[in-house]
Amino acid sequence: MSEPTGRHPDDVVVLRPLRADDVATLAAIHAQAFAGFFLAQLGEPFLREFYRGFLGDPTAVTVVAATPTGPLGAAVGTTQPRAFYRRLLVRRWWAFALAGARALLRRPSATGRLVRAVAYRGDPVPGIEGALFASMCVDPAAGGTGLGGRLSRAWSVAAAAHGAPVAYLTTDRDGNDAVNRHHRRHGWRVERHLLTPQGRRMTRYVKDLGPASEDARPTRAQAPTDTRRNAAPEQEQP
Numbered sequence: 001m002s003e004p005t006g007r008h009p010d011d012v013v014v015l016r017p018l019r020a021d022d023v024a025t026l027a028a029i030h031a032q033a034f035a036g037f038f039l040a041q042l043g044e045p046f047l048r049e050f051y052r053g054f055l056g057d058p059t060a061v062t063v064v065a066a067t068p069t070g071p072l073g074a075a076v077g078t079t080q081p082r083a084f085y086r087r088l089l090v091r092r093w094w095a096f097a098l099a100g101a102r103a104l105l106r107r108p109s110a111t112g113r114l115v116r117a118v119a120y121r122g123d124p125v126p127g128i129e130g131a132l133f134a135s136m137c138v139d140p141a142a143g144g145t146g147l148g149g150r151l152s153r154a155w156s157v158a159a160a161a162h163g164a165p166v167a168y169l170t171t172d173r174d175g176n177d178a179v180n181r182h183h184r185r186h187g188w189r190v191e192r193h194l195l196t197p198q199g200r201r202m203t204r205y206v207k208d209l210g211p212a213s214e215d216a217r218p219t220r221a222q223a224p225t226d227t228r229r230n231a232a233p234e235q236e237q238p
Helices: 020-033 044-052 081-106 108-118 147-161 177-185
Strands: 002-004 012-016 060-067 070-078 131-138 166-172 189-195 201-208
Touching: 012 147, 020 044, 020 060, 020 070, 020 131, 060 147, 070 081, 070 147, 081 131, 131 147, 147 177, 166 177, 177 201
Parallel strands: 131 166
Antiparallel strands: 002 012, 012 060, 060 070, 070 131, 166 201, 189 201
């Protein structure tokens, strides 16, 4: 299914799974949309490895909003965070090491956070076996079109189709009001507030994905059913 973005009558958006030819564009969108956030500051090479890691993984849940000229945004995550990030490091350690080295040449002070990023395992909610909504980015040029809401709903539907009864995400609490409002507006509820060892204040959200959830009631604006075959505003982790 497809819909106009609201920017131009010929600018039609289709929601579909992540493809290899999306990776470079999504990395550029992510870097532009979240220039002040840590992953974006690591640079587009690192971001390309991040998005590439979701390709072909059996636990990945990905939804890309694409026009005939390319992606406008994406939502990505996994139904098994610990296993996903462990496999990602095993498969792509050399690529992350190379991309990380480039980033550290520009910002040596980021060494500690880079090490923690590589060691990240999804920060799961104790007692909950849920899907991780790892990241969502939208081209700033598509702001105000409702695209972020469509991606969020479509990702939830895809995660549920992969068997996840609940999902969670963690995002910055400070300087991140628009993203926090977005998540609350789309059915995410605050599970708890967290403080990292470095003093970074975070908020962790959870969302029910069962048949009774609002996203389980299909609408024309939700993702097409092919998003279920490839489970590929934004919260940055870690």
